[in-house]
Amino acid sequence: MPGPTIADVARAAEVSTATVSHALNGTGRIGEGTRRRVREVAAGLGYGTRRGPRTRTLGLAVTTFAGTAWDFVTIAYFSRFITAATSAAHARGYALTTLPAERCAEGLWHTLAVDGMLLVDSPAGDPVPGALRARGLPLVFDGRPPEPRPGDVWVDNDHAGTTREVLDHLAAAGARRPALHSGHGREHYTGAVVAAYRQWCAERGVAEVVVPFGPEDGPGHAFDAAFGAAPRDRPDAVYCAYDPGGRQVLAAAARHGLGVPGDLLVVCTSEDPAYGATEPPVTTVTLRPEAAGAEAVAALVALIESGRAGGPAGAGARMVPAALRVRASSLRPVMY
Incomplete structure (x- = not known):
């Protein structure tokens, strides 16, 4: 019934x-x-x-920008995470239902027929975790929840450490004024990257340059002010925190007559293999979504089958190491 x-x-x-x-x-x-x-x-x-037998179904939702009709599956990170999570769920005898972003603002959380939920990039003020907790549904986050509660379980990367690794790599390649292309989301990832960038700059007495990211800014107009500055004030490197950022900065550099990597070093966080074929190939950070998706499903199924919605056992972070894939865009050409 x-x-x-x-x-x-x-x-x-x-x-x-x-x-x-x-x-x-x-x-x-x-x-x-x-x-x-x-x-x-x-x-x-x-x-x-829960009434009756389990549905043997897991739910998955990307709740950043909930209520907007954005197709997160076109972003390589989400696509790979979902594929890996689906495979891991099937291996354990569960189905996986992925919800469209525009439905994440609706009240369906109160009646959704699943045994547990994966929430990806849950932002500050997200109402969905509260609704799921009220139902007693097991819940696992991909990305640290902004305000974790005792018993919460999440899978994440060391974003602060990764940001410092990227900036140190750029500095070793000769960068003295690295900029950060970020600041669009309210999830933990964005905040952690921005905070780590600012701390790195403060430790070295480097002026901060945070260029605002816009998902529709294909030509990279957000860089116009920074790239149009005098050479001594212009960034000589950019770390792009979001997947489309690498293409945007390459477009902006071309419009301003800046060579990559001669005038500008570039690193982008992305899982898109197309960055290996750009001119020049772009250095990327992988957050290893396949490992994160499999780990998140394993944690959620463990909660479901133990009969707990959360609790001290297994609570906290499951860390997945990120990795830097160095390509030509972040290596200064050797001068003979």
Whole structure:
């Protein structure tokens, strides 16, 4: 038999379905007494509890930019993560359902028929974890949650260490004024990279240059001010934190007459093999999404089959080492 719906809880608590959603998600401007009463009614009705046999289905959602119709599967990281997660789920006898980004802002979290969820790049203020926790569903994050709770499990890379490795590599190749191309998302990855870049610059007395990333900025106009500066003030290297950034900086450098790597060194975080065939080939950082996807599914299935939604056992980070793939874009040409 199907369990109670959010409408059933609203009728029993004599509030609107919107109030129920806010109460269960920990969002909205409602009184603490109302929030507590709604949660008590929901618990009394058995709302969100699993009924009958398991579905042997895992859910996956990318909740960064939730509610917008962006096709995250076209980004190589997400595509590879999902493929690896699907394979790992099937190997354990589970199906994997991937939700479109535009549906991540809807209230389907209250009734989604899955045994557990993988949340990828959950941003600050994300209401989805609260909704899933209210149902008691096991939950694993890809990317450290902005405000982890005791018992949370996540898979991630050492973004601070990787950022420092990239900047040290650029400095060893002769860069003295590296810029960072970042700052678009509110997930942990972006914040960790920006913070590490700023700390590295402060330690070396280097002026910060953070160029704002725009997903639709194909020509790289965000670089116009920096690349149009006097040579002594112009960045001589760029670390792009997002997949399309490498193509954007190459386009901007060409428009400004800057040679790569002669005038400008470039590194980009990306899983796209096409960067190995650009002119010049672009040095990339891989976050190893295949390893992350397999690790996340293993952690989630372990939570499901242990009967826990979370807890001290297995809680915390499962770290996947990133790797730097050095190509011509970050190596100064040898002068004879």
